[in-house]
Amino acid sequence: MEPNHPLTEAPTARLAEVDDRTLVARAQLGDDSSYEELVRRYQQRIYGLCYHLTSNHEDATDLAQDAFVKAWKALRTFKGDSSFYTWVYRIAYNSVLNHLKQRRHRTPHLSLDDLDFNAEHSPDLVELISDKTPRREAGLIELQKRLNEAMLRLSPEHRAVVTMHDIQGLPHDEIARIMECNPGTVRSRLFYARQQLQAWLSDIFP
Amino acid sequence: MDSHQHEFQQLTRLLHLKRFEVPPPGFERRFLAGVMTRIEMEQEWAGQSWWQRAASALTWQRGLAVANGVALAGVAFLAVATFHVAHTVVNEEEEVQIYAALPLPGIPTARTGENRITGDGLLFADASAAGFSSRPGAPTHSLVIPVAESSQPSSTVSEDSSAPSWLFDPPSKDQRKVGSPRFILPRASRSAKTDR
Numbered sequence: 574m575e576p577n578h579p580l581t582e583a584p585t586a587r588l589a590e591v592d593d594r595t596l597v598a599r600a601q602l603g604d605d606s607s608y609e610e611l612v613r614r615y616q617q618r619i620y621g622l623c624y625h626l627t628s629n630h631e632d633a634t635d636l637a638q639d640a641f642v643k644a645w646k647a648l649r650t651f652k653g654d655s656s657f658y659t660w661v662y663r664i665a666y667n668s669v670l671n672h673l674k675q676r677r678h679r680t681p682h683l684s685l686d687d688l689d690f691n692a693e694h695s696p697d698l699v700e701l702i703s704d705k706t707p708r709r710e711a712g713l714i715e716l717q718k719r720l721n722e723a724m725l726r727l728s729p730e731h732r733a734v735v736t737m738h739d740i741q742g743l744p745h746d747e748i749a750r751i752m753e754c755n756p757g758t759v760r761s762r763l764f765y766a767r768q769q770l771q772a773w774l775s776d777i778f779p
Numbered sequence: 780m781d782s783h784q785h786e787f788q789q790l791t792r793l794l795h796l797k798r799f800e801v802p803p804p805g806f807e808r809r810f811l812a813g814v815m816t817r818i819e820m821e822q823e824w825a826g827q828s829w830w831q832r833a834a835s836a837l838t839w840q841r842g843l844a845v846a847n848g849v850a851l852a853g854v855a856f857l858a859v860a861t862f863h864v865a866h867t868v869v870n871e872e873e874e875v876q877i878y879a880a881l882p883l884p885g886i887p888t889a890r891t892g893e894n895r896i897t898g899d900g901l902l903f904a905d906a907s908a909a910g911f912s913s914r915p916g917a918p919t920h921s922l923v924i925p926v927a928e929s930s931q932p933s934s935t936v937s938e939d940s941s942a943p944s945w946l947f948d949p950p951s952k953d954q955r956k957v958g959s960p961r962f963i964l965p966r967a968s969r970s971a972k973t974d975r
Contacts, residue, residue: 605818612814613807620802620810630802634810641814642821717800720793739794767787774790 593657601648608648612641615658618741619665625736626669626729628721636672640665655750662751666733673729716777723773731766738763 588596588610599607619640624633644651644661651660724732733752737743738759745763749756802810 605815608818609811609815612811616807616810616814620806624800624802625797634802634806634813638810638814638817642817645818646821716793717796720797735794739791740797767790770794771787771790774793777789777793 594653597648597651597653597657600645601651608645611657615661616641618658619661621741622662622665622733622736623669625724625740626732627672628725632672636668637665640668643668659747659750663753666751669733670729719774719777723770726773727766727769731762731769734759734762735766735770739767 588606591607591610593611593614596607596611600611616637620633620637623636623640624630627633627636640661643664647664651657655663724735727735730752734748737748737751738745743751745756745759748759752759
C-alpha cells in the first residue's frame, strides 16, 4: 500500500459519495474501507440473487459472502471493462450455479417468515388476493409458497433470468453480460420461464 | 414484446412481490462484518509462510488423529506381513506332504533297490538307495539318470516304454551319455498339480 497515494487520502466519512470506480481503485491499492463500502452498497442485491436462486437463507448468506471474498481476492485482476456491480454479480451467479449442481437433490428450505410487512400494502398484492381469499394473511403465505415452489421447478438458468429481470429489475443487456450470453438468449429464456410459471400457477391466473 | 408483457402481466406483478422478501433483522450488519472478517483472515493467511500455515492448521486434535492413523497403518502392515510369512511356510509344508502322498501317474516307480532303464534310455533308480533321501519318513522318489545306450546292461534292461513322452524331453543321441542325475519330482509334481 502506498500511504501518500491521492486515492487513499480521501476521508472515509465521505465514502458513500464516492463512485464505484474510485472505490475499486482504492481497494486495489489496499484500502479495505473502500471495499467495505462496495460490499455495503451491493450486499442486498447479491444476497437477493443468491436467495431467489437457492430459496435458502443460510445458503444465500454463505454464497453471497463467498462472492465478495472471491471478488476481493481477484480485485487486482479487475480491469474495469464492466462495472464492479456486474462483475460481482457474475461471480455470485457462477458460485450459485456450482452450488446448485453440487446439491441438486437437497430439499430447499422456504422461509415464509421472510416476507416484509410492507408487502401487504402493495397494490399489486392487494389486487391479487383481496377478492380471492377471505383471509388475506393466509392468502399471502399461500401465494408466496406456490410461487416459490414454481420457481424452484425452473432450471437454474431460467430462474436466474426471472430473478434478475422480473424481481430485481435488471435490463436484458445487463443480464446478458452477467450470464455471458446474448441478449436474445436472455429474452428467449425469460419468455420460456414465464410460460412455465404461468402454466404451473394456472389456478391463480384463470 | 408488448403482447408478451400483457400476456404475463399478472405473473410479473406476482413476481414483483418477491422483492418484499427480506432477510432477517440485523442481516446487513452481520453480513458486512462476516465479509470483512473473512477478508482479514485471508490477509493474515497470505502474510504467513508455509510452515506457519501448517503449524496453525495443526491443532492437537489433528495431531492426535494423524498419530492414530500412523499407528493403525503400522499395525495393519505388521498383520499383513506376519500373515504372509506364516502362510508361505504352511504352504511349503503342505506341498511337500501332498506331493509325497500323490502317485505319479504313468511313471514307472522303482521298488527299493531296483533299477530299470526305459526305452527312452533313462535309468530309474531308487533314490533312497542312492542316498538322496535324508528325511525320516520322506517318500522314496525315483532318480532318473540319462544313460548311454552302450552302457545298458542286457540283463537288467527293461524295455518298458509306458512312461509318457510328455513328461520328459528325451535327450538326443549325443546327449545320451552318462550325465548328472536329475530328479523327476518337479516335473511329476507339476503334472500332478494340473491333474488336480
